[in-house]
Amino acid sequence: MQPSHPASLRRALIGAVLLAAVAAVGWLTYVLALDAGFVRMQREANDRLTLIASTFDATVARFRYLPAVLSLADPIRALYRDPQDAAAIAAANRYLQSLNQKAGAAELYVLDGNGLALAASNFDQDSSFVGQNYAFRPYFQDALRGGEGHYYAVGATTGQPGYFLSHRIEEAGKTIGVAVVKIDLSPLEADWARAGDLVAMKDENGVIFLASRAEWKYRPLSPIPASRIAELNAARQFGQAIDGTPVFVADGNRSGVQVGRARGRDDVEPGEYALQIRPLDQGWMLLLFSDAADARRHAATVATAGALALLAALLVAVVADQRRQVIRAKLEAHDVLEQRVAERTEELRKTHESLVQSAKLASLGQALAGVAHEITQPLAALITTIASSRVLLRRNDVERTAGNLDTMSSIADRMMALIAHLRMFARKETGARSVVALGAVIDNAIRLLQYKIDNERIEIVRVMPAEPLHSFANPVRLEQVVVNLLSNAIGAMRGCERRVLKVTLGRRDGRAEIEIADTGVGIAPEHLKSLFDPFFTTKEIGEGLGLGLSISYGIIRELGGEILVDSVPGVGSTFTVVIPAIDGSPAATQAELQA
Missing domain, CATH: 1.10.287 (Helix Hairpins)
Known part of the structure; x- marks a missing residue:
């Protein structure tokens, strides 16, 4: 019996090693699968953040120009000339109320140089802003100092939160007041909640002010000092005390993804979430929380399957080894079993070939995974x-x-092809002028709208001069004008049988002319005189505020030019941008201007 002890010990040792190997492979598979799950989660979260950020930007963009345009309206200017005139106050109140019914903002109002509200769109409501003083609000102070301001807060009068955009009003170089637009962002929260997303937005102080979970609002994302919380509470920004308990406590970083514990609904046991952050232009941060439980469950499933597959393979190998030993022993004892040994040998050969083929397929799978990785970047768009x-x-x-x-x-x-130019086109610019090649401005504008031109099956015709034509202007703003006119022309031809968009660049009497002609529905004669007025539009509700042509007209006027219109209903329209041209060498002109 003694000889059996070394064999038993050997088998026990091999079994322990195999079990340890299975456990190690299972753990390694779990870690790799979990890392892959977090990478996939990060990619999906980035997609979702892109869409959410675009929706937010579009919501704010609808009202971005409204304070500036509001400050130019005749009823508002008349009110500042005599703030005590009852008729002027009534006219301004009615104008703001009527305008807001079309614009769809939360409220519109104007303040004097001391922060006192002179007129408001809610003048006839119990929570009217008229007569209230908002000098303590940062959006008022920022507008006085820098010309514009923005601020998110709970309304001091209404108790309703909103995003405030402000613009300084001047007369003869002197500040006479501030125009303010309040935007209601609560529909965004409702959209996030309906979509099932855990989305929040924090301000520059780290405090969450928008969230798909109401209990996260007015709490810091991560711990902040008690002294800072006291300062924020003293500012009355949110109309209530900030709860200092953080919403998210980071545990670490996994595959480039920040992971931690996020407070659950109604402050129940917090769950594990991956946090993705997207900066916004306002200095805020857009936050998206992804539940890590799904990634861990998937990783556990993959690890279990991998461990079981390895265990099965090892058991097959052990059984095969035991069979070989039995066959060898029987062959030594009896020659009759030689044929059976040959048959078993053949079976083992076939098994080996099968394993070799499996290895080939595994390598092929890895190669395909590499190819898939290589094509990920082109598909990102x-x-x-x-x-x-x-x-x-x-x-x-x-x-x-x-x-x-x-x-x-x-x-x-x-x-x-568009990304590089879109970044330049979307970048916030200062309005500085330089020598501009007008042909390049037209090409860039057409390139930005090429997808619309193709989708609408529009034939585009360019007529360019033999020699380059230049002007002294801000290239981004001038391109904005051309994009607006092209977009209007494309919209005017929607549904028309003949769709030809002709863009002509030329020079006449020392002035450059950009002519944009379409074969659209044309403009009614009674509408021509109001075409460049703010908020005048013939489009359906929701398709625009009627500011595009008004803003474009203002940009061209700043350049010392004008926009001419010629239209025949049912035939088409022609818009001509006329601006001063540059004589001589553009480089010499630029050097002379810089000197």
Whole structure:
């Protein structure tokens, strides 16, 4: 019996080693699968953040120019000339109320140089702003100092939160007041909640002020000093005391993703979440929380499957080894079993070939994974559209989803060529002027709208001069004018049988002319005189505020030029931008201006 002890000990040792190997492989598989899950979670979160940030920017952009345009309105100017005139006050109140019914802001109001509200769109309500003093609000102080301001706070009069945009009003170089627009951002929170997203937004102080979970509002994302909380409470920004308990406590970083514990609903046991952050232009941060439980469950499933597969393979190997030993022993004892040994040998050979083939397939799978990784970057441009389609499908908006699918095939080819110019075009600029090649301005504008031109099947005709034509202007603002006129022309031809967009650049009497002609529906004669007035529009409700042509007209007037219109209903319209041209060498002109 003694000889059996070393064999038993050997088998026990091998078994322990194999179990340890299975456990190690299972743990390694779990870690790798979990890292892959967090990477996938990060990619999906970035897609969602892109869509959410775009929606937020679009919401604010609708009202961004409203304070500046509001300050130019005749009823408001008349009010500042005589703030005590009852008729002027009544006219300004009615104007603000009527304007806000079209604009859709929370409230519109104007303040004097001391912060006193002179007129407001809610003048006839119990919570009227008229007569209230808002000099303590940062948006008022920022507008006085820098010309513009923005601030999120709970209204001191209404108790309703909102995003405030302000613009300084001047007369003959002297500050006479501030125009303010209050935007209600609560619909965004409702959209986040309906979509099932855990989304929040924090301000520059680290305090969450918008969230899909109401209990997260007015709490810091991460711990901040008690002294800072006391300062924020003294400022009365949120109309209530800030709860110093943080919403998120970071535990570490996994595959580039910040992971931690986020406070649960009604302050129940916090759960583990991955946090993705997207900066916004206002100095705020957009936050998206992704539940890490799904990634851990998936990783555990993959690890269990991997460990079981390895265990099964090892058991097969052990059984095969034991069979070989038995066969060897029987062959030594009896020659009759030689044939059976040969058969077993053949079976083992086939098993070996099968394992070799499996190894080949595994290598092929890795190669395909590498190829998939290499094509990820070209497909990145499609992700935003795909993310939007997912949201639309959850809302059962089949028609808009089908429209997204139609455009997906062409987005990838277009987006990469546009990105560099889109960054320049979207960058906030100072209005500084330089020598501008007008042909390049037109080309850039057409490139920005190429997708619309293609989708609407519009034939575009360019007529350019033999020699380059230059002007002294701000290139981004001038391009904004051309984009606006081109976009209007494209919209005017929607539904028309003949769609030709002709862009002509020329020179006459020392002035450059950019002529944009369409074959659209034309403009009614009674509308021509109001075409450049603020908020005048013939578009359907929700398609625009009627500010595009008004702003474009103001930009061209600043350049010492004008915009001419010629239109025949049913035939088409021609808009001509006339601005001063530059004589001589552009480089010499630029050097002379800089000197």
